[in-house]
Amino acid sequence: xxxxxxxxxxxxxxxxxxxxxxxxxxxxxxxxxxxxxxxxxxxxxxxxxxxxxxxxxxxxxxxxxxxxxxxxxxxxxxxxxxxxxxxxxxxxxxxxxxxxxxxxxxxxxxxxxxxxxxxxxxxxxxxxxxxxxxxxxxxxxxxxxxxxxxxxxxxxxxxxx
Amino acid sequence: xxxxxxxxxxxxxxxxxxxxxxxxxxxxxxxxxxxxxxxxxxxxxxxxxxxxxxxxxxxxxxxxxxxxxxxxxxxxxxxxxxxxxxxxxxxxxxxxxxxxxxxxxxxxxxxxxxxxxxxxxxxxxxxxxxxxxxxxxxxxxxxxxxxxxxxxxxxxxxxxxxxxxxxxxxxxxxxxxxxxxxxxxxxxxxxxxxxxxxxxxxxxxxxxxxxxxxxxxxxxxxxxxxxxxxxxxxxxxxxxxxxxxxxxxxxxxxxxxxxxxxxxxxxxxxxxxxxxxxxxxxxxxxxxxxxxxxxxxxxxxxxxxxxxxxxxxxxxxxxxxxxxxxxxxxxxxxxxxxxxxxxxxxxxxxxxxxxxxxxxxxxxxxxxxxxxxxxxxxxxxxxxxxxxxxxxxxxxxxxxxxxxxxxxxxxxxxxxxxxxxxxxxxxxxxxxxxxxxxxxxxxxxxxxxxxxxxxxxxxxxxxxxxxxxxxxxxxxxxxxxxxxxxxxxxxxxxxxxxxxxxxxxxxxxxxxxxxxxxxxxxxxxxxxxxxxxxxx
Numbered sequence: 001x002x003x004x005x006x007x008x009x010x011x012x013x014x015x016x017x018x019x020x021x022x023x024x025x026x027x028x029x030x031x032x033x034x035x036x037x038x039x040x041x042x043x044x045x046x047x048x049x050x051x052x053x054x055x056x057x058x059x060x061x062x063x064x065x066x067x068x069x070x071x072x073x074x075x076x077x078x079x080x081x082x083x084x085x086x087x088x089x090x091x092x093x094x095x096x097x098x099x100x101x102x103x104x105x106x107x108x109x110x111x112x113x114x115x116x117x118x119x120x121x122x123x124x125x126x127x128x129x130x131x132x133x134x135x136x137x138x139x140x141x142x143x144x145x146x147x148x149x150x151x152x153x154x155x156x157x158x159x160x161x
Numbered sequence: 162x163x164x165x166x167x168x169x170x171x172x173x174x175x176x177x178x179x180x181x182x183x184x185x186x187x188x189x190x191x192x193x194x195x196x197x198x199x200x201x202x203x204x205x206x207x208x209x210x211x212x213x214x215x216x217x218x219x220x221x222x223x224x225x226x227x228x229x230x231x232x233x234x235x236x237x238x239x240x241x242x243x244x245x246x247x248x249x250x251x252x253x254x255x256x257x258x259x260x261x262x263x264x265x266x267x268x269x270x271x272x273x274x275x276x277x278x279x280x281x282x283x284x285x286x287x288x289x290x291x292x293x294x295x296x297x298x299x300x301x302x303x304x305x306x307x308x309x310x311x312x313x314x315x316x317x318x319x320x321x322x323x324x325x326x327x328x329x330x331x332x333x334x335x336x337x338x339x340x341x342x343x344x345x346x347x348x349x350x351x352x353x354x355x356x357x358x359x360x361x362x363x364x365x366x367x368x369x370x371x372x373x374x375x376x377x378x379x380x381x382x383x384x385x386x387x388x389x390x391x392x393x394x395x396x397x398x399x400x401x402x403x404x405x406x407x408x409x410x411x412x413x414x415x416x417x418x419x420x421x422x423x424x425x426x427x428x429x430x431x432x433x434x435x436x437x438x439x440x441x442x443x444x445x446x447x448x449x450x451x452x453x454x455x456x457x458x459x460x461x462x463x464x465x466x467x468x469x470x471x472x473x474x475x476x477x478x479x480x481x482x483x484x485x486x487x488x489x490x491x492x493x494x495x496x497x498x499x500x501x502x503x504x505x506x507x508x509x510x511x512x513x514x515x516x517x518x519x520x521x522x523x524x525x526x527x528x529x530x531x532x533x534x535x536x537x538x539x540x541x542x543x544x545x546x547x548x549x550x551x552x553x554x555x556x557x558x559x560x561x562x563x564x565x566x567x568x569x570x571x572x573x574x575x576x577x578x579x580x581x582x583x584x585x586x587x588x589x590x591x592x593x594x595x596x597x598x599x600x601x602x603x604x605x606x607x608x609x610x611x612x613x614x615x616x617x618x619x620x621x622x623x624x625x626x627x628x629x630x631x632x633x634x635x636x637x638x639x640x641x642x643x644x645x646x647x648x649x650x651x652x653x654x655x656x657x658x659x660x661x662x663x664x665x666x667x668x669x670x671x672x673x674x675x676x677x678x679x680x681x682x683x684x685x686x687x688x689x690x691x692x693x694x695x696x697x
Contacts, residue, residue: 022335027327034334041341048349072348075297079341082304086334089311093330096315097323107324109397115456 002051007043014040025105027094031087038083045072045079164213165220167206168237171245171288174203179281186274193260196277200256200284204249211242215672218679219689221294229690230355234294238686239676240491241291244420247495248291250658251412251502252284254651258506259405261647276316283309283409290417294690296344296354299421303340303385307333310414313406314398321401329398336384343377350374357690360428360683375430382425386418388476389446392469396453399468400461404509407461411468412502416494419475423487426479427680439480440570447473447581454588460508460518460596463588464501467544470581471497474559477574481562488677489558492670496543496551496662503540503655507533510652511596514643516608523596524604525611530644534597539656541593543663545586551662556582558670610643 014036021033049072054062056070097103178199185191214220219238223229237245259276286306293299311333315326348354350370351362363371380391387395395415399407426439450470457463475497478490510533512518515526527534543550556578563575595604601611662669679685687695 022331030331034331034338037335037338041338041345044342045345045348048345071354072345075344075348078297078301082308082337085308086311086330089308090327090330093315093318093323093326096318097327100318100320100323106327109324111400111459111462112397115458115462118456 003047004051007047011040011043011047014043027090027097027104027106030106031090031094034090035083035087038079042076042079045075048072163217163220164210165237166222168210168220168222168235168292169224171203171207171210171249171292172285174199174206175281175285175288179278179285182278182281186278189263189274192274192277193263196281197253197256197260199281200249200253203284203288204246204253207242207245207249210237211239211246214239214242215675219685221689229294230353230358233298234355234357234690235292235298236294236357236686236690237292238679238689239672240423240680241420243491243495243672243676244291244416245288247498248287248413248416249284251498251655252280252287252409254655254658255405255409255412255502255506256280258408258509258648258651259403261645261651262405262509264645264647275312279309279312280409282306283313287413287417291420293356295356296347296359300337300340300344303417303421304337306414306417307337310410313410314402316403316406325398325401328394332384332394336381339377339384340381343374343381346377347374355690356424356428357687357695360687361691361695363429371430372434375425375435378425378429379422379435382418382422383442384418385415386422386476387415387469387472388442389449389469389473390442392446392450392472395469396462396465399465400459404505404512408502408505408509411465411505412498415468415472416498419472419494422476423479423490423680426482427487428683428686431681431683433482436480436482437570439476440574443473443476443480444574444577445473446470446476447577451581451584451588455584458519458521460511460520460592461505463520463592464504464508467585467588468501470585471501471544473581474556474578477578478559478562480574481559481566481571482681483562483565484674484677484681485558485565486562486677487680488670488674489555489562491673491676492551492558492666493555495669495673496555496659499655499659499662500540500544500552503652503659504537504544506652506655507537507540510536510644510648513648514610515596516610520592520595522604522606522608523611524599524601524607525597527597529611532649533644536649536652536656537597538593540659541589542586543659545589546582547586549663551659551666554663554666554670 018033018036018040021029021036024030024033049069053068054066056067094104097107101107178196181195181199182192185195214237219236221229221237222235224233224235227233256277259280263276283306286302286304286309288302289305290299290302293302311326311330314329315322344354347359347363350366351359353359353362363374366374384391384394399410402410447470450466450468450473454463454466454470457466471493474493475490478486478488478493481487508518511523511526514530514533515523517523539550543552546552546556560575560578563571563578601607604611
C-alpha cells in the first residue's frame with residue numbers, strides 16, 4: 001500500500017492542532033478543534049483508499065486496479081455531512097450559552113462541586129446515637145430532645161442525651 | 162420472501178413517523194397519535210422478527226440487492242432481535258409517559274413540539290445500530306441516535322441543560338471520531354467493513370495490528386457504554402435532562418455501546434487476548450460507580466451512578482466469555498434496561514409529587530401516595546438483586562459463570578459483584594427511608610408541596626392550593642394534576658414488565674443462552690451473511 005506523504009503530514013498537523021484546541025476551556029476553540037479532528041480523520045479515510053486512480057465509473061476496457069477505490073470516498077461524504085450537522089449544533093448551543101450567561105467556557109458542574117465539598121458525616125446515617133426520627137415519641141419528650149439538629153451537635157453526648 | 166426482509170422497516174418506520182410528526186408540528190394531538198401508533202407497529206414487527214429468528218437462527222438482508230461484502234447488510238440474530246424488542250417496548254412506554262406529561266401540563270406549543278420527531282429519530286438510530294451488519298452502518302446508527310440525543314438533552318435550552326449538553330456533545334463527538342478512526346484503520350488493513358467478512362479477514366493480520374485495532378474499538382465503545390475510566394461524562398450530563406429523556410437515555414444509549422462491545426468481542430476479535438483487562442475494568446466500574454452513588458443526595462444523579470456501576474456486570478459477563486457468562490450478560494442487559502428506565506420514570510413522578518428530586522428535602526411520600534411507594538420499591542429491590550427478582554437471577558448467573566471460570570481474578574470479580582449488590586441495596590434503602598418513610602417535618606427544608614393539604618383536608622391531588630406556597634413550579638396555571646394517570650399507567654406497565662421478566666426468566670434465559678451460543682460459535686452469523694460454507 002502506498003501513502004501520499006503530503007497528505008500524511010497535513011493529517012498529522014491537523015490532529016496535533018485539533019487535540020491542542022480540544023483541550024482548551026474556551027468553547028469556540030473546542031469547536032475549531034473538533035472541526036480539525038474530523039477533517040484529519042477524513043484525510044485518514046482518503047489515505048486508506050490507496051493511490052489516486054481513475055474515477056470509478058465502470059468501463060469494461062479498463063483493468064480493475066486502474067480505478068480509485070470509491071468506498072472511502074463514500075465514507076468521507078457521510079462523515080462530512082455528520083460533522084457539518086454536529087458543528088452547526090455546537091455553534092447553536094455555544095451561542096445559547098453566550099446569551100444565557102455571557103460565557104464562552106466549559107462550566108463546572110455545581111452539584112458535583114457541592115457533593116465534593118460536603119462533609120462525609122451524615123447526621124441521619126452516621127451519628128453515634130442514631131438520630132431520632134420516630135413518630136412515636138411522646139410530645140413532651142420530643143420537645144426536650146433537640147436531637148433532630150444537624151451537624152456537630154449529634155456528636156456531643158450532653159446535647160443528644 | 163423470508164421474515165428477515167422486514168428488518169429494515171424497524172429503521173424506516175420510525176424515520177417516516179418522524180417526518181410525519183414534523184409535518185404535524187402544530188397539532189399536538191395528531192403528533193402524539195402518530196408517534197405512539199408508529200412505535201406500536203414497530204414493536205409488533207420486531208416481535209414477529211424475534212419469533213422467526215428464534216426458530217431459524219441468524220438471517221441477513223442485503224439492501225438494494227448489492228451482494229455482501231460490498232453492499233449494506235442488515236443482520237438479525239437472536240441477540241439483536243431480542244435487543245430490538247426490548248428497546249422498542251421501553252421507548253414506547255417512555256413515549257406514552259412523555260405524552261401523558263404533555264397532556265397533563267397542557268403545553269399547546271413551545272419547544273416541546275420538537276420532542277416527538279426527535280424521539281422517533283432516536284429510536285430509528287438505536288434500531289439501526291442493532292441491525293447493522295457492517296461497521297460503517299453501525300457508525301451511522303450511532304450518529305443518528307447521538308444527534309437526536311443532543312437535541313433531546315438540551316430541550317428548552319435552559320442554563321443547566323446547555324452546560325451539561327456541551328460536555329455531552331463534546332465527549333460523544335470525540336468517541337465517534339475514535340470509532341471512525343478505527344474504521345479507517347480497519348479498512349486500511351483489511352479492505353472491508355462488513356462484519357462477517359472482517360471476522361474471517363482480521364484473524365489473518367499480524368497479532369500486534371489486531372491488538373491495536375481491537376483496543377481502539379474498545380475505547381470508542383467504552384466511552385459510549387460508560388465503562389469506568391471513561392464514564393465521568395455520564396453522571397454529569399444525564400440528570401439535567403427532562404425525566405422521560407433521562408429514562409430513555411439511561412435505558413438504551415449505554416446499552417447500545419454494550420451491544421457493540423459484545424458484537425465486536427465475540428465476532429471480530431474472538432479469543433481471550435484482553436479478557437483480563439476487561440475483568441479489571443469491570444470490577445472497577447462496579448465499585449467506583451456504586452461508591453459515587455453513595456455520596457449523592459439528588460436521586461437522579463444517584464441513579465446515574467448506579468447505571469454506570471451496573472454496566473460493570475455486563476462487562477464482567479463478557480470478560481468471562483463462556484456461554485453461561487455471555488448468556489447471563491445478555492439477560493442482565495434486558496433486565497437492566499427495564500429496571501433502570503422504570504426507576505427514572507418513578508423519579509420523574511417523585512419530582513412531580515414531591516417538588517424536588519433531592520432526597521434531603523423529601524419525606525412522607527409513602528403516606529401521600531402509596532402507589533408511588535410500591536412503584537419505587539419493586540424496581541429498587543429488583544436492581545439491588547433481592548430474590549426472586551430478575552436482578553437476582555442475572556447476578557446469580559454471572560456469579561456462577563465466574564465461579565466456573567475459577568481463576569483468582571474471577572473470584573475477586575464475584576466478590577466485588579456481591580459487594581456492589583449490597584451497596585446498591587444500601588443506596589436504594591436510603592432513598593426509601595428519606596423520601597418515603599420519614600415524615601416531611603423531619604426533612605431539613607421540606608418542599609412546601611409535601612406539607613400542603615387540599616381544601617377539604619385530604620391529601621393533595623392537584624396543584625390548585627399549591628400556588629400560595631410559592632413553589633413557582635405551577636405559577637400561571639389553574640390546576641395541574643400532580644400524579645396524572647397518563648404518567649402513572651406507563652410506569653405501572655414498565656414495572657409490571659420488570660416483574661414479568663422474573664416470571665418468564667426460564668424462557669428468557671434459554672433465549673439468551675441460545676444467543677450466546679450463536680455469538681461464540683460465529684458460524685451462524687457469518688454463513689447468514691456470506692452464504693453456506695463461508696466460515697470454513
